[in-house]
Amino acid sequence: MDSERHFFNLSELKSDTKYAFIVFCDETINPLSTFNFFQSFKTLPTFEEVNNRSFWILGGLNGSNQFISSIDRFDPVENVWVTGVTQIPALRSHSGIISLKNKIYVIGGLFLNSSNQIAVTNLVEEYDTLTNRWRQLGNMPTSLQGFNIYTNGESIYIYWEVRQL
Template identity: 30%
Template sequence: MFTCKFYIIAGVFFLCLVKASLVFAETSKIGTWTTASSAPSKRTEVIAATVEGKIYVVGGFNEPKLQNVLKFAISSDVEVYDPVSDSWSISTPLPEGRHHAGIASHNGMLYVIGGFTKSFLSVWHAVPTVYQYNPSTAKWRELAPMPTARGALGVTVYQNRIYAIGGYDGKHNSAAVEIFDPETNSWSSSTMMPTARDHLAVAAVGSRIYAIGGRFDLDYHHNMGTVEEYDPQTNQWRARAHLPTARSGITAGVINGWIYVVGGESGEGTFATNEAYDPVKNQWHTMAPMPTARHGLGSAVADGRLYVISGGPTPGGSFSQTNEVFTPPPANTTLSQ
């Protein structure tokens, strides 16, 4: 009798182990999320980038309080996350608060490009400013401005140049593609993006640059799934497979040659959606959704993981300290579309 019970219990335990392993295997195909140490302050519409292994989260809007009401809660904060120690520190603030700016990391420096600031009673005053941050001195300096003032733009680095693409100039969407050379502190212009838009994501993979999603004239009721690819060698654009879920207010990171596009907002709410683009096959794949749906979030890649920080859990003015980490599936994993 005892032996019979033992084998029944052992069999049930074995089946549970098999089921758990199958669930883990299936989950690992679409990646996994973990929660890291929360950011020091609640913010939204932030930007983020990795410099020398540390993640800098910059600007945006702070949660409104009496002490920031005169600034319309526009943030100049710079908070620094160390993934190794899972800890935060505070660094030198921006010379002036910015929200919906672009950001890039290049040669150990951080670049904050464009964005919006306040002007009279509006918080949508587009600016062309470029600020460079040196982590070794913790100091900012202002560089040559963009030719076109705009915010809610996309920024990426390709072959030692910083590309500033799209956005909103204060009156209309911009299709501008302007290229900054940090060595000469100068700008040049390139072929305009076919579809002008703001709140898009921009990423460089291999020898191409991708402009993904976005919206028309700051209106999240008019989201887009448009994906356009730019070839810097031929100076030409072409259309690629649409983002499966039309979104704006998104963020993106590149890991192992794939672009992971996360979050966003619409009139119906915020997105936890995480979709990955394979540029080689021109295919999209649905990945594990974020634990916390958000828009206006910042992201940065460190040690093969995507850190997704802050952002609003509801459309419009909402704020969080959330720091969630996505680990993608192994590069050789077979996925369905």
């Protein structure tokens, strides 16, 4: 009896799924063999999932008191640092930084003004972690630095106290 080898590529298999396939020869109805197998492989996380579980390091000052432009991300699940993910458009420190719906907001803070002096800003910038794009939003009515910031539902809240000395 002559025999041939035939190969069939199984693609687009899903994780944690039981599969069975039957091998026929020629046009016979009776199967030669039935194979069962369980496909189990690690499902890779989406880009969005990695971004959402990561710690982001944005802006600030280095050891020489110079503003930092590079933004880095740490994935605690894979124990991997990704440096230079993006650059913050307006260098500053002591900003309010918060994440909401795959976007990171950098609000207010200290910056180096055109007179080369450190000043407080009312600037608001948004970084979309999925598209890797920055955009400037409307400025706050007051320049702030060192304040509390939090989210509740789909809103961002800023809290600061004015103290008289």
